[in-house]
Amino acid sequence: MNSGLYGGYEFTHIVDLMEWVPKGTRFFCLAKDQMAQDKDMSTEPRLAREQGPAARVVALAEPVLTDMGFRLVRVKTFGSTVQIMAERPDGTFTIDDCENFSRAFSPMLDVADIISSKYHLEISSPGIDRPLVRPADFESWAGHVVKIEMTVPVAGRKRFRGTLEGYHEGEVRLFIDNPAKGAEPLLVGVPFADISEAVLVLTDELIDEAKSRLPTGYGDGAEIDEDQIKKPEEENPNG
Numbered sequence: 001m002n003s004g005l006y007g008g009y010e011f012t013h014i015v016d017l018m019e020w021v022p023k024g025t026r027f028f029c030l031a032k033d034q035m036a037q038d039k040d041m042s043t044e045p046r047l048a049r050e051q052g053p054a055a056r057v058v059a060l061a062e063p064v065l066t067d068m069g070f071r072l073v074r075v076k077t078f079g080s081t082v083q084i085m086a087e088r089p090d091g092t093f094t095i096d097d098c099e100n101f102s103r104a105f106s107p108m109l110d111v112a113d114i115i116s117s118k119y120h121l122e123i124s125s126p127g128i129d130r131p132l133v134r135p136a137d138f139e140s141w142a143g144h145v146v147k148i149e150m151t152v153p154v155a156g157r158k159r160f161r162g163t164l165e166g167y168h169e170g171e172v173r174l175f176i177d178n179p180a181k182g183a184e185p186l187l188v189g190v191p192f193a194d195i196s197e198a199v200l201v202l203t204d205e206l207i208d209e210a211k212s213r214l215p216t217g218y219g220d221g222a223e224i225d226e227d228q229i230k231k232p233e234e235e236n237p238n239g
Contacts, residue, residue, distance in 0.1 A: 044135040046072060047195055053077045056114045057084070064105050070097065073126050073133055080115060083122045085131070091140070091213065093125035128210045129202040135192060138167040144209065145201040146174055154190050161201070167192065 050058050054077045062072045065086050070093070073085040086101065087093045102123050109121065132138055132146065146164045154160075162176035165187060172192050175185035200206055 047133040047192070047198075049196060050075050053114050056112070057082055057109070060108055060112055060114070061105055064108065065101065068101060068104065070101065074131055077115070080117050081120045081122060082109070082115060083124065085124050085126055087126055091126070091130075092215065098123040098125075128207060129200045132198040132200065135167040138164060138172050138192075138198070141200055142166040144206050145203055146198055147201055148172065148174070148190060148198045149196045150190060151194050151196045154194070155188075158196075160188060160190065162188070172198070 048055075048058065054075045057075045057077065058072065061075065061084055065072050070086045070088055073087055075085070076083040084101075084105075086097075088097070102121065106121060109115075109119070130137075132141065138146075142164050144164055146162065148160045150158045150160075152158070160174060160176060162174040162185070165173040165175060167173070168189075170192055171189040172195065173187055173189045176188050178184060178186050
């Protein structure tokens with residue numbers, strides 16, 4: 001068993017001590033009172049996994065969202081439904097934000113004709129059990145439970161669940177259960193670029209934390225359908 005430093009963190013290297021861990025995998029045993037966080041909240045590229053029509057919607061929607069002061073979280077298309085998830089830099093997204101973006105974007109989507117049939121547009125906020133798509137997301141929600149699915153196996157597995165520790169030098173790190181009873185949790189580092197999907201797990205602690213971050217009087221745009229949005233001329237039919 002060797003001890004040392006990794007990125008300023010004290011750790012005990014345990015590779016080769018357990019048969020279930022393949023050689024070359026970076027697992028660490030780290031006491032929680034040794035934890036420190038490198039707070040780099042600068043904007044980073046999004047973890048984009050859209051393909052086909054969804055990727056074309058991304059190319060069309062992202063510049064519009066950026067111009068409006070928002071940022072894209074993800075796009076999904078299924079059948080005739082186009083689902084766009086977006087947020088402000090602080091993670092909020094109000095009903096008014098949803099409506100304003102839909103009014104700006106719907107005509108563009110009509111002209112682009114990405115969906116051949118009549119489509120249904122849904123605009124939503126990330127919600128509480130939100131996807132994590134940028135390095136800053138993994139830092140911001142450190143301490144909460146996360147589920148991660150990889151595009152390629154890491155240590156012989158593609159799915160991880162544990163308490164998020166943060167992001168450091170291209171890796172997302174989380175504490176997972178240690179198979180050795182009574183031992184400290186294992187700190188796993190998985191490459192950010194190889195993540196297929198990462199989402200927060202709904203817990204009481206997460207709900208409380210999410211509520212504490214909301215501005216006073218905030219109205220969440222949890223999900224807005226295009227059909228629910230009144231056009232300007234519909235708001236006052238009598239002029």
